[in-house]
Amino acid sequence: MTDVTRPATGSPSSSPPRTLPVVSNETSQSLCQSCALCCDGTLFGKVPLELAELPPLRELAFDIMEVLEQAHFPQPCAKLVESRCSVYAARPKNCRG
Numbered sequence: 001m002t003d004v005t006r007p008a009t010g011s012p013s014s015s016p017p018r019t020l021p022v023v024s025n026e027t028s029q030s031l032c033q034s035c036a037l038c039c040d041g042t043l044f045g046k047v048p049l050e051l052a053e054l055p056p057l058r059e060l061a062f063d064i065m066e067v068l069e070q071a072h073f074p075q076p077c078a079k080l081v082e083s084r085c086s087v088y089a090a091r092p093k094n095c096r097g
């Protein structure tokens with residue numbers, strides 16, 4: 001992990017700069033597959049989906065909801081198993097960011 005000094009937003013100009021950790025891709029990947037906050041409903045209520053990705057997700061039995069040509073599935077995600085994504089390699093585009 002590398003530390004990078006960045007100005008804290010909204011802090012008085014006389015405050016010392018705050019040091020924030022920068023997480024490596026490897027650490028980020030590990031966190032992505034273990035904390036579950038993006039998948040258990042803590043941070044998001046649903047995951048928006050592109051219409052083109054619906055067929056393969058239907059094959060994986062995602063609980064897809066479509067309203068006025070917009071699709072999503074609700075959180076907590078049914079594919080979350082013991083704090084890990086059970087379909088990680090095939091997860092939707094919005095789960096990859």
Ligand code: SF4
Nearest residue numbers: 039077079080085095
């Ligand atoms: S598909 Fe995987 S990564 Fe996406 S919300 Fe569900 S458990 Fe999380």
